[in-house]
Amino acid sequence: MLNFEFKNPTKIIFGKGQIEKLGNEIPENAKVMMLYGGGSIKTNGIYEQVKNALSGFEVVEFSGIPANPEYEILMDALKIIKEKNITYMLAVGGGSVIDGVKFLSAAALYTGDTPWDILKNAIKTEKGLPFGTVLTLPATGSEMNSGAVITRKETQEKLAMGGPGLFPEFSILDPEVVKSIPERQLANGVADAYTHVLEQYMTYPIGALLQDRFSESILQTLIEIAPKIMKDPADYDAAANFMWSCTMALNGLIQKGVPTDWAVHAMGHELTALFGIDHARTLAVIAPSHYHYNFEAKKEKLAQYGKRVWNIQSGSTEEIAKAAIEKTVDFFHSLGIDTKLSDYTSAYEGTAEKVSERFTERGWLGLGEHKTLAPADAEKIVKMSY
Amino acid sequence: MLNFEFKNPTKIIFGKGQIEKLGNEIPENAKVMMLYGGGSIKTNGIYEQVKNALSGFEVVEFSGIPANPEYEILMDALKIIKEKNITYMLAVGGGSVIDGVKFLSAAALYTGDTPWDILKNAIKTEKGLPFGTVLTLPATGSEMNSGAVITRKETQEKLAMGGPGLFPEFSILDPEVVKSIPERQLANGVADAYTHVLEQYMTYPIGALLQDRFSESILQTLIEIAPKIMKDPADYDAAANFMWSCTMALNGLIQKGVPTDWAVHAMGHELTALFGIDHARTLAVIAPSHYHYNFEAKKEKLAQYGKRVWNIQSGSTEEIAKAAIEKTVDFFHSLGIDTKLSDYTSAYEGTAEKVSERFTERGWLGLGEHKTLAPADAEKIVKMSY
Incomplete structure (x- = not known):
């Protein structure tokens, strides 16, 4: 820790x-x-x-x-x-x-x-x-x-x-208040909180057992309440768990004592700035490609997540980790959230290069939990997200 | 919630x-x-x-x-x-x-x-x-x-x-600091934090999904680190998880939005006051009897705890709930903590009546999550703990 x-x-x-x-x-x-x-x-x-x-x-x-x-x-x-x-x-x-x-x-x-x-x-x-x-x-x-x-x-x-x-x-x-929120924003809220947790959890094991379990608790709760809240936002208990999960996902607690990533947000913010895509949806676009691209560095945590959150019990570490990424994509889809940039804009060509340039200009030369994700890596990840 | x-x-x-x-x-x-x-x-x-x-x-x-x-x-x-x-x-x-x-x-x-x-x-x-x-x-x-x-x-x-x-x-x-703590106090610390969580969790389901999972996270972490810390208190990662779990067990977070019990503490405090028994050990004496005595009211949460924390997957709600109490007793024993009052004193006769009298004197006529545990109930629970 x-x-x-x-x-x-x-x-x-x-x-x-x-x-x-x-x-x-x-x-x-x-x-x-x-x-x-x-x-x-x-x-x-x-x-x-x-x-x-x-x-x-x-x-x-x-x-x-x-x-x-x-x-x-x-x-x-x-x-x-x-x-x-x-x-x-x-x-x-x-x-x-x-x-x-x-x-x-x-x-x-x-x-x-x-x-x-x-x-x-x-x-x-x-x-x-x-x-x-x-x-x-x-x-x-x-x-x-x-x-x-x-x-x-x-x-x-x-x-x-x-x-x-x-x-x-x-x-x-x-x-x-949840009962009057439009479906699109409910879906965004769930995906946003879910990705917040992933940014603080999907790194590498560092022996922070309690923080990992707290993160998994929030993910499991969001998975459990998402279909209820999408079906009936007037379901008070589902709404209460949704609300408290969103707060706990980013009030600082689960990131304490662990490495954090936040590269998904850095790339996602550019997609919002360039195309006006809803914040949460940009995260759903970037996250799967990010985890595939950084698979070797993140596979142990991906597998832990696959086992504990998605209950995938059989397979090698790699197989469980890959299946966990697919489950994540499926979860976004279950919310009605598309996970490819081309689902949101036909003008995606050149985006990856633009993101890379902006990172370079700002001096963001090493993002992610190891501070090694270079603008060239971001370019590849954004391209994988087309 | x-x-x-x-x-x-x-x-x-x-x-x-x-x-x-x-x-x-x-x-x-x-x-x-x-x-x-x-x-x-x-x-x-x-x-x-x-x-x-x-x-x-x-x-x-x-x-x-x-x-x-x-x-x-x-x-x-x-x-x-x-x-x-x-x-x-x-x-x-x-x-x-x-x-x-x-x-x-x-x-x-x-x-x-x-x-x-x-x-x-x-x-x-x-x-x-x-x-x-x-x-x-x-x-x-x-x-x-x-x-x-x-x-x-x-x-x-x-x-x-x-x-x-x-x-x-x-x-x-x-x-x-953990490496210089005597074994007896390490065991007390684990048992104390564990029971703190139980007091805030072992009540009845109220749809607080995230709070339940956070409580289970702390219990699971304590179970995971207890043998490590007892074997080698210089194991830094185990010590860090132990320390943070104890803090999170009683910093207010997991009790928010849920009913809480605290009757185990009320009875336990009397055993410390009367016999000078370590606080944590009084909890280990009272808790099993308390859960058996209030089995009908608590069996759903006991079964959830059995399934999620102890991974007991087969059996009826009642069977899993009973097995979960036994697992709890075994856990205390694994720490070297005895769970019967007679293990600590031979002068236990009359204790139950004395506890009951004191509760009556103080006007503590309804303890527990339903505020219905009367002094006469406490008397029976303490007697079951002999």
Whole structure:
């Protein structure tokens, strides 16, 4: 097991009817900005619940944060935060809204030239403007971690940021929100959380027995609830397990003491930046090729995953590992998620080279758990994903 | 799944050579009281490491906190804390020392008549004197939770306390300490953590799929590492998994969203108070009888545990559930831990009645996950454990 540090101070308030507790979590006299996305919260009742819970606070609303939160739009919000002396933010949405609010949390207190530096120079935020979240879309785990990914349309870039100052102070997780989520986004949520676990697990054995079992627990739970949630998102118990699994998949716990990969995300982000493909679907496109390409380095963990998660008991390590990749592809397909780039765009030629070039430009010369995956490897993997 | 709230702000610093980071975690100018037990830290090198890491701080030492931390001794420490205006405490030890420091954390800021009230009236501590820990004995999980159990010799009582103000600010977990722990205490640590998980898991199914799997993960890991750690406590990977499993067994995570039992602890504490039997061993005495006595209510979870943790695949629910209890007893025996009260004392007659009387006196009329286990039931369970 590797040495590690772990601290996660976010307060989780989980369950039915918990949104009404919101007011108790925000400091009295706070000047609140409530941020949300495209307005789905106005049709599913969450907007009403949140507004009621915020009665007594001075609230400024900012809506229209899109999937893959855009720098330009967030800069508009930042202007209002400064003009109105906002002291607390409330993100009401999924990972995109919460990530956008994290950027604003950092940017509001940033004293450098331009907040873009926070992303470009990967500046760690030690202290941000405080914020809480009401989660409306289980997927990214952003509700209980301190990381964010921000997109800049004009340069077709998608960059990560974070720091210990960017944990939500609280997050309200009411599984009843799941029933109004469209099928496409439910599928994305399951695939996103599933791949988050794989990025922290599908490396090489390092004797971290408990972390491995926790990762496998999340994968098994997602496999178990996926068909239920896709069939009936009003199934409360399935929704609750879905929601909690997504949070636990990326709240830092399972990555402690183990090597992590994250190359699937690095390549996937480029596909979103270039083609606008849903984040989760880019992961489903890249992951199988990535595991085939890095088969020798990952086969022991692939086989452990095959045995424990997919119950494949017979065959050599190689055979079980290969079968495990196929099971993963089948699982994505069972969610209605395609796993080839050509399923999403006919303009895929040249993508692999472009991804490779971008990695080279950014100096990303060694990705993955061994820091040895070069831009040329990424090029081959993306090509295998066509 | 039940509604829940979860917040655990303790910073974990885990791994080899981490004790030297201590100084960074304590506020500058803090007046530190360093508390420890019987002096084993002076022979295994931990005392030296801690003292070196504390150079530059004003430090008062308080040693001699015994297993089952005693109220009278802690009151001596409290006097010094007040006389010397201590602003920060550092617990160097296992659960007893850490629990003792939690009591002091609460007592130092308590403004009522006598700190005994905190225990007697189960007063929740919202804010305590800040403290950190250096864990020397994996077992209780106290290093990452906000609860404590304190003993009062003169009245033969053992009572619980806690509150959100009693989380350690940080805990340093260096698995290298495990190699100098005597066999008896290693066995106790494994059995203690194992039973902690059972108390939060062996109830009835409530559709909390992920929590169940996390609990099973900890049990499986403890089963896997127990023979390794008993044979060779210098096996670093086994020690690291042992240590992290003990912490995760009682840091609050696996109990969220599920019913919990804790009747085994309630009865076990009485056996420690009456006979001085090691805490973990009292749990191993009570648990099997408790599960047999409450078999009908617990058989579904017992069978799930039998299948998933012990891989018992054939038989009816009842048969698998019964076999799972036997496997649990065998596991305790494999650690060298006896599971009958008569193995520890010949003066066991009358114990069951005494436990029952004490529960009645304290108004503990309904324990367990259904709050229906009456003193008369406890009497029968303790008698079954003779």
